[in-house]
Amino acid sequence: xxxxxxxxxxxxxxxxxxxxxxxxxxxxxxxxxxxxxxxxxxxxxxxxxxxxxxxxxxxxxxxxxxxxxxxxxxxxxxxxxxxxxxxxxxxxxxxxxxxxxxxxxxxxxxxxxxxxxxxxxxxxxxxxxxxxxxxxxxxxxxxxxxxxxxxxxxxxxxxxxxxxxxxxxxxxxxxxxxxxxxxxxxxxxxxxxxxxxxxxxxxxxxxxxxxxxxxxxxxxxxxxxxxxxxxxxxxxxxxxxxxxxxxxxxxxxxxxxxxxxxxxxxxxxxxxxxxxxxxxxxxxxxxxxxxxxxxxxxxxxxxxxxxxxxxxxxxxxxxxxxxxxxxxxxxxxxxxxxxxxxxxxxxxxxxxxxxxxxxxxxxxxxxxxxxxxxxxxxxxxxxxxxxxxxxxxxxxxxxxxxxxxxxxxxxxxxxxxxxxxxxxxxxxxxxxxxxxxxxxxxxxxxxxxxxxxxxxxxxxxxxxxxxxxxxxxxxxxxxxxxxxxxxxxxxxxxxxxxxxxxxxxxxxxxxxxxxxxxxxxxxxxxxxxxxxxxxxxxxxxxxxxxxxxxxxxxxxxxxxxxxxxxxxxxxxxxxxxxxxxxxxxxxxxxxxxxxxxxxxxxxxxxxxxxxxxxxxxxxxxxxxxxxxxxxxxxxxxxxxxxxxxxxxxxxxxxxxxxxxxxxxxxxxxxxxxxxxxxxxxxxxxxxxxxxxxxxxxxxxxxxxxxxxxxxxxxxxxxxxxxxxxxxxxxxxxxxxxxxxxxxxxxxxxxxxxxxxxxxxxxxxxxxxxxxxxxxxxxxxxxxxxxx
Numbered sequence: 039x040x041x042x043x044x045x046x047x048x049x050x051x052x053x054x055x056x057x058x059x060x061x062x063x064x065x066x067x068x069x070x071x072x073x074x075x076x077x078x079x080x081x082x083x084x085x086x087x088x089x090x091x092x093x094x095x096x097x098x099x100x101x102x103x104x105x106x107x108x109x110x111x112x113x114x115x116x117x118x119x120x121x122x123x124x125x126x127x128x129x130x131x132x133x134x135x136x137x138x139x140x141x142x143x144x145x146x147x148x149x150x151x152x153x154x155x156x157x158x159x160x161x162x163x164x165x166x167x168x169x170x171x172x173x174x175x176x177x178x179x180x181x182x183x184x185x186x187x188x189x190x191x192x193x194x195x196x197x198x199x200x201x202x203x204x205x206x207x208x209x210x211x212x213x214x215x216x217x218x219x220x221x222x223x224x225x226x227x228x229x230x231x232x233x234x235x236x237x238x239x240x241x242x243x244x245x246x247x248x249x250x251x252x253x254x255x256x257x258x259x260x261x262x263x264x265x266x267x268x269x270x271x272x273x274x275x276x277x278x279x280x281x282x283x284x285x286x287x288x289x290x291x292x293x294x295x296x297x298x299x300x301x302x303x304x305x306x307x308x309x310x311x312x313x314x315x316x317x318x319x320x321x322x323x324x325x326x327x328x329x330x331x332x333x334x335x336x337x338x339x340x341x342x343x344x345x346x347x348x349x350x351x352x353x354x355x356x357x358x359x360x361x362x363x364x365x366x367x368x369x370x371x372x373x374x375x376x377x378x379x380x381x382x383x384x385x386x387x388x389x390x391x392x393x394x395x396x397x398x399x400x401x402x403x404x405x406x407x408x409x410x411x412x413x414x415x416x417x418x419x420x421x422x423x424x425x426x427x428x429x430x431x432x433x434x435x436x437x438x439x440x441x442x443x444x445x446x447x448x449x450x451x452x453x454x455x456x457x458x459x460x461x462x463x464x465x466x467x468x469x470x471x472x473x474x475x476x477x478x479x480x481x482x483x484x485x486x487x488x489x490x491x492x493x494x495x496x497x498x499x500x501x502x503x504x505x506x507x508x509x510x511x512x513x514x515x516x517x518x519x520x521x522x523x524x525x526x527x528x529x530x531x532x533x534x535x536x537x538x539x540x541x542x543x544x545x546x547x548x549x550x551x552x553x554x555x556x557x558x559x560x561x562x563x564x565x566x567x568x569x570x571x572x573x574x575x576x577x578x579x580x581x582x583x584x585x586x587x588x589x590x591x592x593x594x595x596x597x598x599x600x601x602x603x604x605x606x607x608x609x610x611x612x613x614x615x616x617x618x619x620x621x622x623x624x625x626x627x628x629x630x631x632x633x634x635x636x637x638x639x640x641x642x643x644x645x646x647x648x649x650x651x652x653x654x655x656x657x658x659x660x661x662x663x664x665x666x667x668x669x670x671x672x673x674x675x676x677x678x679x680x681x682x683x684x685x686x687x688x689x690x691x692x693x694x695x696x697x698x699x700x701x702x703x704x705x706x707x708x709x710x711x712x713x714x715x716x717x718x719x720x721x722x723x724x725x726x727x728x729x730x731x732x733x734x735x736x737x738x739x740x741x742x743x744x745x746x747x748x749x750x751x752x753x754x755x756x757x758x759x760x761x762x763x764x765x766x767x768x769x770x771x772x773x774x775x776x777x778x779x780x781x782x783x784x785x786x787x788x789x790x791x792x793x794x795x796x797x798x799x800x801x802x803x804x805x806x807x808x809x810x811x812x813x814x815x816x817x818x819x820x821x822x823x824x825x
Contacts, residue, residue: 044132044164048172048243049250050215051129052093053100055110057209057252059084059091062110080109093251100136111137114255124258130171130205131156131164131187135256142258148194156203157190162236168250169243173229175212177221181230188265189258195299198290200265201258210252218247263421266295288325292403296418298410304328304402306341307430312462313338315400317469318433328381328402329388334469345374347388354390354397356419360412361385378404385411389419391430398430441465482711484635487651488665489709491701491732492672494617494679496610496694497750499642504552506602506692511560512548514599515541517588518568527578528571537568561598569597602692609692610642616686617644617679617696624675631671632664635709643696644679648672649709670769672700676753677778680804684751695750699736702757702766703728727794731756734791740799741787747799755800756788763798770802780805 065077083106084090089099090110100107108115115125120140127137133155138146146152163185173179187203214220225242232238269291293301306315306327316335317327329341338351350357359365359375362384366375378386386404390397401419405411441464460482496502519541522528544560572585593600618640625636625646634650650668652660676698683696707728735756738747748754755766763785773779780803788797 044161046161046165046245048165048168048240048245048248049212050246050248051132051134052095052249052251053097053129053134053253054091054093054211054251055107055209055253056091056093057211058110084110097134104137108137115139124201124260126256127253128205128256129250130207130210130254131159131167145191145193145199149191150194152191154189154191157188157200159185159187165236166233166239169229169239171207172212172243172248173226175210176214177226179226188261193297197297197299198262198294199260200262200294202261204257204259206255206257210250210254212248212250214248215246217244219244262294262297263418266291266422295422296403296411296415298405298407300406301410302328302404304404305399305430306330306402307399307434308338308397309335309465310397315341316465328378328383328386328404329400331377331381334466343373343377345371350388350390350400351397354392354395356390356413356416357388358411358413358416359386361408363408382406384408387411387416387419389416389423391423391427393427393431398427398434401426437465437468440468483708484649484651484653485708486653486706487635487649487709488706489703489728490648490650490668490672491646491703492676492699493643493645493736494676494683494696494698495643495736495748496613496696497748499610499694502606502692502694503603506606507557508548508552509602510599511557512545513601514564514591515545515560517591517599518564521572521581521584521588524584525578525581527581531571534571537571540567561596565597605691606694609690609694612686612690613683613694613696614640614644616682620679620682621646621675624671624678628668628671628675631667632658632660634668651706666765669702669765670772673753673755673766673769674773674778676700677773677804680751680753681806684804684806697748697750698753699748700753700755701732701735702755702762703731704759704762731791731794731797734794735788735797738791738797739789741789747786747788747801749801751806752801752803755802756797757799758797763800766800770800778805779803 059081062077062081065073066081068074068077087099087103087106089096090103090107094100111127115123115137122141123139124142124145125139126135126142128135133153135154146154167183167185170181170183173181189201189203190198191201192198219225219242221242229239229242269287289301289303292303293299303325304327305318305325306329307318308314309316314335314337315327315330317330318325330336347357349355359378362375362378365371366379381404383404384406385408386402389401389403391399391401401423403411403419441461463482519538522534522538528534540563544563547556572588591599591601618638621638621644628634628636632650633655634648635654636646636648638644638646648668650660650665652658680696680698687693736748739745740747747756757763757766767783770779770783774781782803784801786799786801788799791797
């Protein structure tokens with residue numbers, strides 16, 4: 039017998055068996071002799087205890103009359119079911135219970151010193167629920183409030199069981215005392231809309247203003263598995279960092295689910311890119327891995343120490359060991375069994391976590407007791423695996439996003455071919471960031487890679503730019519001088535002749551080679567000395583049109599004329615955009631030859647770097663044949679870019695020519711990602727020659743002449759060795775056969791560069807025939823493609 043848990047109640051509770059007694063009185067009057075005699079005998083026995091009918095407030099009466107009460111309740115608590123049913127008499131929603139079945143008594147005995155209370159249920163909920171009971175029973179309402187109620191009771195081993203409580207209130211009678219207010223429809227409606235206003239409920243149902251007379255019967259059923267699944271789902275849905283209590287809670291949930299007190303849980307994440315198992319990042323979870331033991335990661339082929347686990351990794355099916363010691367006696371399993379035994383694991387279950395045929399990880403359940411975990415109870419995991427799968431899939435998505443964010447922050451946008459290595463480094467950071475806050479990001483190095491460099495350059499871009507600057511400045515000064523000539527009011531300003539002289543002096547300066555600061559000088563002079571003369575407040579109205587027309591022609595940012603330069607800039611932008619588009623499109627297909635690193639830069643043209651080798655794509659076997667294929671691809675792509683430019687020339691707002699260059703370098707080099715500059719560069723002085731040639735070659739001349747090695751509409755291939763010459767001549771002959779390159783081939787030596795000698799070159803013109811010019815563009819289409 040327990041004391042009432044909640045002291046405040048709308049009820050004055052009277053434990054009464056009056057409805058049972060009334061039923062016995064009817065049986066006593068029946069014609070069935072054995073039933074009638076039993077009822078009469080029992081009624082005579084309880085005559086001396088009138089409180090059983092009128093109502094018991096002193097609980098000692100129940101304690102003193104256990105046997106009589108048990109006989110009185112015999113029909114509700116059959117002896118044949120006492121070892122099976124979990125049943126007792128109880129007051130609704132209270133912890134006042136008595137007359138337990140034998141099974142209930144055994145559960146409470148195993149629990150030891152344990153307070154039987156309803157889980158997740160407080161005083162306020164109790165009070166409101168009691169009031170709802172009154173509304174439904176007395177006021178004939180039909181409010182549905184089916185909050186599941188549970189008892190959490192541990193067994194002798196400390197495993198927590200969850201029992202769902204079902205109430206039978208057939209033997210309860212509810213009626214008001216004189217203190218109870220009579221509720222109107224409006225009162226009930228108000229309560230309906232104010233479930234959380236406990237003060238209002240207490241106002242409508244004052245303390246002990248109603249009588250609850252009778253008793254209830256509670257039946258419990260074991261809902262441990264269902265509750266464990268629900269609790270696990272709630273715990274796994276937490277997106278923030280797990281606390282130590284959360285980790286213990288997850289382990290406790292699994293112990294309840296499997297009813298194994300010493301069960302432990304581990305999780306190993308599978309990295310499909312690197313074919314490795316890794317631990318959950320420390321900041322996400324403190325759950326470790328029994329497969330990995332003390333390691334943060336391990337190759338999948340090494341994780342099981344030679345033990346054949348094809349069922350787990352290939353078939354993606356559950357792998358169980360009911361007795362680790364016996365398992366270790368099988369040849370091939372010794373090392374893995376020994377690793378488990380060292381962790382006090384005598385039985386275990388390893389279950390793959392799979393989503394759409396993709397292995398996300400392994401959930402590891404282990405016990406220090408042999409045969410506790412086996413292939414039979416492993417099937418119970420099917421009930422909770424969907425929640426774990428969804429959680430790990432969400433974790434994988436979050437993890438990839440974190441890795442991406444770290445790569446963007448610590449490195450830069452990374453080409454897909456080398457992303458895996460940056461990802462691995464970011465993953466190591468996440469796995470150790472909590473325990474190693476001073477983690478130093480390692481530089482990313484790829485050794486023994488073959489470089490390919492190419493460019494399509496706009497010829498004389500600096501000269502063109504200077505000429506357009508001169509043209510715009512001259513046009514602007516001529517416009518100003520024209521205003522001065524036509525405006526009568528401005529002609530009255532004394533300083534005007536001085537300003538005309540200065541403008542003419544600047545105009546003469548533009549006839550010479552443009553200096554670096556000339557444009558800035560003229561801009562400052564016009565803004566400070568000339569524009570004040572065009573102030574409308576000091577000129578006549580008839581001159582306003584001249585001034586308005588002038589200012590409409592000024593660029594909003596520079597306050598200078600921007601006509602010739604605009605045409606030049608637009609032409610440059612269109613060429614760069616179209617060349618880059620061709621290169622990018624072709625590059626997507628080139629990755630199918632063999633995955634390789636690719637980067638391009640827009641300057642006065644488009645440059646690109648390619649690096650190919652086994653260190654960039656370690657999961658594929660590299661052969662020099664792939665390098666040869668990529669070289670042919672590069673030459674073909676530059677031909678396409680040249681043809682694309684030839685199409686553009688017909689509609690460009692400013693005539694610009696381009697020339698192309700390929701640098702051949704057959705010795706493998708190492709490249710390193712520079713953390714400070716967020717880009718790849720050659721690694722070490724041995725490889726520096728390649729960078730020196732790359733930076734200086736496009737401005738080089740043919741040896742013994744003043745002629746540049748690059749020419750418009752031609753591709754120049756620079757090389758060092760005879761075998762490179764032979765290789766590229768083969769490619770050229772092939773493209774000549776395809777009518778892409780013209781028949782004439784130029785070959786010459788390149789002038790010596792600083793520190794670089796012995797370079798040679800092949801130069802060939804792209805065939806700009808009508809058959810090769812497939813697409814025609816309008817200028818409007820070109821401009822729209824830039825935005």
